[in-house]
Amino acid sequence: MEKISIIIPVYFNKESLKPLYDDMKEKVLTKLECEYEIVMVDDGSTDGSYDEICRLSKIDDKIIPVKLSRNFGQHAAILAGLSKCTGTCATMKAADLQEPSEMILDMLNKYKETSCKVVLGIRQERDESFSRVFFGDLYSAIMKKFILKNMPKGGFDCFLIDRQVIDVLNMMEEKNTSLMGQILWSGFKTEKVYYKRQRREIGKSKWTLSKKVKLFFDSIFGFSYLPINLISVAGAIFFLCAMIGLIYVLIAKVVGHIDVEGYTTIIIVLLLGFGVTMLSLGVIGGYIWRLFDAVRKRPPFIIDESPDKITKKNGHE
Secondary structure (H helix, E strand, O other), rough: OOEEEEEEOOOOHHHHHHHHHHHHHHHHHHHHOEEEEEEEEEEOOOOHHHHHHHHHHHOOOOEEEEEEOOOOOHHHHHHHHHHOOOEEEEEEEOOOOOOOOOHHHHHHHHHHOOOOEEEEEEEEEEEHHHHHHHHHHHHHHHHHHHOOOOOOOEEEEEEEEEHHHHHHHHOOOOOOHHEEEEEEEHHEEEEEEEEEEEOOOOOOOOOOEEEEEHHHHHHHHHHHHHHHHHHHOOOOOHHHHHHHHHHHHHHHHOOOOOOOOOHHHHHHHHHHHHHHHHHHHHHHHHHHHHHHHHHHOOOOOOEEEOOOOOOOOOOOO
């Protein structure tokens, strides 16, 4: 029997959870022609979100409450939900009501019609501030140009994936990475549906600048050798310039054009050389830190509470 799992990562969303459930019930749940479950994952909220999730689970026994021991990040929370779900396919739904709930039906229909393994919800329009739209489009453009060529224009936040893809994501157990990047990297047959992202009406986004920057670097370091290639190119260019400067200085010295070495030239060369060196160490350090974090084998998330009382230790039951 076909069954869809709806994964909802929750972080300081207490006020929006009941409106979210009511909206989904009206526009999605009553129209589904298959079984469903809703896995709500509290990602370390301290505003009573988990209590609200438990209250909703008493209204609808298809809601599965999951509480992480602390804040691990949205992608880890989604992965925790995927590790607990039992559906033949699963979709992700944000708790902030910015994506239309009926998009779940659109993705499910596309999944059935095309026999694809992945359906992406693509942001065609965004009713948000200019800065959010600009930096969101810039991120997806950089990813598409340099990192993942199959990144859709405008990027995506929502998806529906087949059980085979769910098992692959649970098996990977990667940290400091992008779940969306992993889905694209897996290479399964993909289709798209389009939607308009609405302005947030309830609560305030906790998607801070520092988290956005971390996601950007995690995406680059996790799926590309671009940083290493860039410092290699910078090193080659600097070496070439140094050789040209060296030849020029030697010739000028031989013909008697230089009586005293130039202080300015020395300072410029030293500063440029140290700058390239420190940049190189920073990029290499980024890779080494992620390698160290992977070797420690700490879990990407830890489940503190769930209906079956199982505590997650390593991403598997």
